[in-house]
Amino acid sequence: MDTHYNTHYMEKKKHGFKAWLIATRPWSFPASSMPVVATLSYLFWAGESINWLIGLWTLLTIIVFHAAGNTWSDYFDFKKGVDREDTVGGTSITSGEFQACEIKKLATWLLVVAVASGLALAYCTGLPTLYFGLAGCVLTLLYPMLKYHALGDLDIFLTYSVLPILGTSYVATGSIVAKSLWLVLPIGLITVGILHINNARDIEHDKRAGIKTFAMLMGKRASVYIYLAELIIPFLCIVAGILCRAMPAGAVAVLITLKPAIDNCRAMLKLPTEGMKAVTGVDENTAKLQLAFSMTFSVVCIVSALLDSLL
Secondary structure: OHHHHHHHHOOOOOOOHHHHHHHOOHHHOHHHHHHHHHHHHHHHHOOOOOOHHHHHHHHHHHHHHHHHHHHHHHHHHHHHOOOOOOOOOOOOOOOOOOOHHHHHHHHHHHHHHHHHHHHHHHHHHOHHHHHHHHHHHHHHHHHHHHHHEOOHHHHHHHHHHHHHHHHHHHHHHOOOOHHHHHHHHHHHHHHHHHHHHHHHHOHHHHHHHOOEOHHHHHOHHHHHHHHHHHHHHHHHHHHHHHHOOOOOHHHHHHHHHHHHHHHHHHHHHOHHHHHHHHHOOHHHHHHHHHHHHHHHHHHHHHHHHHHHHHO
């Protein structure tokens, strides 16, 4: 397969900052940034003392880790034959814009920067931060292999929900705040939905490449209902949190993002009959949903905390 693509890469192109940025797939960054933002906001509402500078540092570090993971995955998807000229996913290499070695080098440098930042953060906040960072780094490096063996969804749930939520609560407050676990499902399921829609869309292409994703194991029809659950359960979690008084009553405002969630679900329902064209762009729309859902929740937490302090 490499021979087939070599004609695209006889000469190296000069790339501007915008091209390198696009190669990291920045549209997906809400998956990594929102767990940190939502956790900081939630803990502020819960009355915890927040180190906002450390919180910002954590946010930037995890975004760089995410960029490293995206490019790392793109490199291995190309080498494995998952991404080709007719695939819809990562196209930085298959389009001829970048050579595979350039994306690998970009991934390596991003990982170096992220690890260096994580080590410095651990030095400033304590040994548990190192454990969280090490787990995230390992899961990022192993993601391609885990994805090819139907464990990608679990990897993403751990990397972009459990670890950043608990890790952020530790670095920002000095302790692992158990109540932050309320955020794991609502934040994590939407993020996993971004991956799941991609894998459900690409079932035929992934079969051709000889890999086995979770969506492939479940089949198209079951994958549709799994995606629907990943988008609807987060809203139920917020309602449950409000009823249990574990979240501010104003968090009901996240229901304003229910319409785009339903729109995504309607598109996904067409997958078994209309194929890939029915869900074109739904992965990006799911990332936008994550941004809208989590930012709405975060703003409500901050405003509620400020109002409570005034009353």
